[in-house]
Amino acid sequence: xxxxxEVKPPDEALALWWERVTHRTGVERVSAYEALGRxxxxxxxSPEALPAFRRATVDGFAVRAADTFGASDALPAYLTVAGxxxxxxxxxxxxxxxxxxxxxxxxxxxxxxxxxxxxEHTQRFDxxxxxxxxxxxxxxxxxxxxxxxxxxxxxxxxxxTIQPQDIGALLALGxxxxxxxxxxxxxxxxxxxxxxxxxxxxxxxPGQIRDINSGTIQALCRRAGxxxxxxxxxxxxxxxxxxxxxxxxxxVDMLVVTAGSSVSARDLTAETFNRLGAPGVLVHxxxxxxxxxxxxAVVEGKPVIGLPGNPVSxxxxxxxxxxxxxxxxxxxxxxxxxxxxxRLSANVPSAAGREDYVPAxxxxxxxxLWAEPVFGKSNLIFTLVGxxxxxxxxxxxxxxxxxxxxxVVLF
Amino acid sequence: xxxxxEVKPPDEALALWWERVTHRTGVERVSAYEALGRxxxxxxxSPEALPAFRRATVDGFAVRAADTFGASDALPAYLTVAGxxxxxxxxxxxxxxxxxxxxxxxxxxxxxxxxxxxxEHTQRFDxxxxxxxxxxxxxxxxxxxxxxxxxxxxxxxxxxTIQPQDIGALLALGxxxxxxxxxxxxxxxxxxxxxxxxxxxxxxxPGQIRDINSGTIQALCRRAGxxxxxxxxxxxxxxxxxxxxxxxxxxVDMLVVTAGSSVSARDLTAETFNRLGAPGVLVHxxxxxxxxxxxxAVVEGKPVIGLPGNPVSxxxxxxxxxxxxxxxxxxxxxxxxxxxxxRLSANVPSAAGREDYVPAxxxxxxxxLWAEPVFGKSNLIFTLVGxxxxxxxxxxxxxxxxxxxxxVVLF
Numbered sequence: 001x002x003x004x005x006e007v008k009p010p011d012e013a014l015a016l017w018w019e020r021v022t023h024r025t026g027v028e029r030v031s032a033y034e035a036l037g038r039x040x041x042x043x044x045x046s047p048e049a050l051p052a053f054r055r056a057t058v059d060g061f062a063v064r065a066a067d068t069f070g071a072s073d074a075l076p077a078y079l080t081v082a083g084x085x086x087x088x089x090x091x092x093x094x095x096x097x098x099x100x101x102x103x104x105x106x107x108x109x110x111x112x113x114x115x116x117x118x119x120e121h122t123q124r125f126d127x128x129x130x131x132x133x134x135x136x137x138x139x140x141x142x143x144x145x146x147x148x149x150x151x152x153x154x155x156x157x158x159x160x161t162i163q164p165q166d167i168g169a170l171l172a173l174g175x176x177x178x179x180x181x182x183x184x185x186x187x188x189x190x191x192x193x194x195x196x197x198x199x200x201x202x203x204x205x206p207g208q209i210r211d212i213n214s215g216t217i218q219a220l221c222r223r224a225g226x227x228x229x230x231x232x233x234x235x236x237x238x239x240x241x242x243x244x245x246x247x248x249x250x251x252v253d254m255l256v257v258t259a260g261s262s263v264s265a266r267d268l269t270a271e272t273f274n275r276l277g278a279p280g281v282l283v284h285x286x287x288x289x290x291x292x293x294x295x296x297a298v299v300e301g302k303p304v305i306g307l308p309g310n311p312v313s314x315x316x317x318x319x320x321x322x323x324x325x326x327x328x329x330x331x332x333x334x335x336x337x338x339x340x341x342x343r344l345s346a347n348v349p350s351a352a353g354r355e356d357y358v359p360a361x362x363x364x365x366x367x368x369l370w371a372e373p374v375f376g377k378s379n380l381i382f383t384l385v386g387x388x389x390x391x392x393x394x395x396x397x398x399x400x401x402x403x404x405x406x407x408v409v410l411f
Numbered sequence: 412x413x414x415x416x417e418v419k420p421p422d423e424a425l426a427l428w429w430e431r432v433t434h435r436t437g438v439e440r441v442s443a444y445e446a447l448g449r450x451x452x453x454x455x456x457s458p459e460a461l462p463a464f465r466r467a468t469v470d471g472f473a474v475r476a477a478d479t480f481g482a483s484d485a486l487p488a489y490l491t492v493a494g495x496x497x498x499x500x501x502x503x504x505x506x507x508x509x510x511x512x513x514x515x516x517x518x519x520x521x522x523x524x525x526x527x528x529x530x531e532h533t534q535r536f537d538x539x540x541x542x543x544x545x546x547x548x549x550x551x552x553x554x555x556x557x558x559x560x561x562x563x564x565x566x567x568x569x570x571x572t573i574q575p576q577d578i579g580a581l582l583a584l585g586x587x588x589x590x591x592x593x594x595x596x597x598x599x600x601x602x603x604x605x606x607x608x609x610x611x612x613x614x615x616x617p618g619q620i621r622d623i624n625s626g627t628i629q630a631l632c633r634r635a636g637x638x639x640x641x642x643x644x645x646x647x648x649x650x651x652x653x654x655x656x657x658x659x660x661x662x663v664d665m666l667v668v669t670a671g672s673s674v675s676a677r678d679l680t681a682e683t684f685n686r687l688g689a690p691g692v693l694v695h696x697x698x699x700x701x702x703x704x705x706x707x708a709v710v711e712g713k714p715v716i717g718l719p720g721n722p723v724s725x726x727x728x729x730x731x732x733x734x735x736x737x738x739x740x741x742x743x744x745x746x747x748x749x750x751x752x753x754r755l756s757a758n759v760p761s762a763a764g765r766e767d768y769v770p771a772x773x774x775x776x777x778x779x780l781w782a783e784p785v786f787g788k789s790n791l792i793f794t795l796v797g798x799x800x801x802x803x804x805x806x807x808x809x810x811x812x813x814x815x816x817x818x819v820v821l822f
Contacts, residue, residue, distance in 0.1 A: 106606055155796070165822065176611040195498040199443070207499050209463075210585060211582070213579075
């Protein structure tokens with residue numbers, strides 16, 4: 001009864017699979033205040049120039065720069081104070097020649113002024129005039145109209161995942177409401193296996209284990225920007241799984257099944273995906289450890305994933321394929337899973353022809369990031385607890401040496 | 412009218428400030444399924460051993476290892492098949508000498524067995540017996556009781572921020588409900604400045620700008636695990652701010668005021684914090700650029716922050732002090748803001764005696780992370796849009812050279 005998989009390298013498996021996924025989530029409109037982590041559904045352009053008027057960037061006096069040329073401590077320029085720009089008010093009165101208007105940081109530059117002398121470079125001379133001790137150049141300490149962004153300029157591309165600063169940029173331009181973003185994908189999670197009981201069941205009988213994959217995969221979905229619904233446990237009876245998937249498929253964006261961990265349970269999953277619809281299973285087996293018996297399918301243009309029952313394998317494979325799929329369903333351009341380079345604190349053995357994912361603690365030493373591999377059987381969930389990420393050993397490496405640079409997929 | 416701050420280096424400012432913050436958020440109990448990103452309120456220990464019974468890690472036959480010693484293709488061991496362990500069922504019948512019991516990955520090891528022969532290393536001999544072609548050692552392909560975690564062992568310390576894999580570990584142990592976590596801090600945000608209007612106001616008059624700090628700081632709070640309430644804009648009239656802060660202080664965990672950007676507006680903020688209560692302002696000015704005019708205060712044991720009005724400065728200083736405070740209010744042990752080392756793609760000038768924070772794009776080249784500084788006036792919000800983080804130029808550096816390693820605070 002040997003296990004024959006046509007295993008595919010992870011990158012190739014992902015490409016082969018995703019090529020057939022045509023489904024995308026819909027577009028909804030949200031407030032910019034609620035847009036953190038959402039993905040833009042279209043490219044956005046600036047409706048106006050920012051700033052909309054010339055602004056002082058310091059506290060001081062708005063002047064005609066030419067009036068200050070050559071000014072110094074020894075030979076100050078004497079300017080007549082001709083008023084004050086109040087915050088939030090239009091500066092209507094022009095600065096006359098050899099005049100100066102008191103202005104605050106962010107205040108509107110009055111007509112005629114083309115620079116701002118910092119208050120530290122001035123001295124009060126008498127009731128009506130000041131000494132300017134340093135010259136200012138035209139444009140100095142001034143933010144010009146459109147210097148932050150010009151009217152009509154692109155501000156965010158389609159497929160951009162919105163960060164706090166993007167919210168700031170949108171609000172600055174008055175784009176506070178009706179921001180077009182992709183709907184969060186709805187992922188439906190099924191755990192199969194006669195050995196499973198719900199984690200909140202009162203007692204565990206010998207031979208039973210608690211279902212933890214629904215919980216870990218749900219958390220990974222949420223972190224990636226999706227909603228995830230957990231479903232009742234499904235027995236290893238073939239038709240039970242098919243019925244559950246058939247009911248969910250039309251109303252969700254992705255299906256995820258964690259199989260019982262035996263070969264027959266996994267074969268049941270693949271068979272059920274093929275019965276569910278075309279094209280069915282595209283990848284059955286990935287050249288990765290842990291996670292080899294992963295199944296990638298497409299039904300009605302929607303992604304369908306079969307994960308190994310082993311909770312560590314299931315998490316790692318979902319980080320590889322599921323998180324990418326969530327980003328893909330929203331048309332997000334960025335990799336949903338952050339990766340950083342780190343140096344290895346120990347040799348990590350592997351075999352050519354498969355990618356290894358080794359849980360690693362991350363520590364900073366002398367300004368460099370080091371990954372400390374956590375070795376242990378790949379089915380121990382506690383190897384992941386306390387790890388900061390997964391060290392990736394590339395497909396064609398037979399291992400990585402202590403001190404070498406590796407890539408860490410961050411949790 | 413020069414500006415005199417007793418500026419403090421950021422680390423020193425944070426320590427000086429936080430020493431006086433005695434307030435912590437309360438404890439609430441949540442489902443493990445809803446615990447992603449929450450902070451444990453107490454150390455947790457395992458109520459039971461995981462796994463609770465010996466489990467097979469492969470598909471094959473449970474055997475007495477000694478019966479397989481010396482087995483090879485040429486000289487197989489012949490064992491009598493004595494039954495099958497069904498998934499989720501107790502394995503009650505012992506494996507007799509020279510017997511073998513069919514078992515699936517994750518199945519319970521029957522009494523008498525001390526190893527599992529992989530199915531690939533067996534051949535069916537006749538109806539009732541198999542040939543074993545490789546020996547197994549005692550314990551091989553078996554997960555022992557407590558091998559993942561022992562009963563009573565520490566599983567998560569207090570102050571741990573819960574990750575997807577931690578949820579898995581909790582569920583595996585049946586800790587699905589009533590998980591003690593810290594309440595999310597409630598942060599109350601106030602923007603002051605006569606020049607500000609709400610971003611959704613219909614029209615911008617000359618001299619007015621839209622309030623964006625409430626939106627960016629709210630997003631940073633949420634990302635750090637806090638709730639944040641935006642309040643109506645406060646005018647620069649002294650008593651208006653005091654009244655607003657007095658009303659909020661008793662019912663929230665932290666107050667954040669973004670000041671108008673002029674010196675007088677900032678002085679008003681500091682004065683108001685001192686009127687609000689003791690000890691009041693502890694730090695007035697931070698040796699950082701941008702962000703120098705930051706105010707750190709404590710009132711009734713709660714953190715109170717005054718941020719510069721400049722949206723870029725406000726964001727950067729909140730990432731330094733506000734995000735740390737949110738973690739601190741929950742007693743979280745980890746830095747709330749992820750930092751990674753990266754190499755510089757260009758020289759970055761600075762001045763000794765202050766920390767500079769320069770927005771940077773992050774790119775991976777040849778397995779190393781590079782930071783491409785985005786130069787531009789520090790009050791342009793679009794210098795942050797598209798940046799992946801902030802490059803920190805240390806206090807005593809006069810700059811960083813191209814190719815050198817720097818630290819990047821990730822957005």
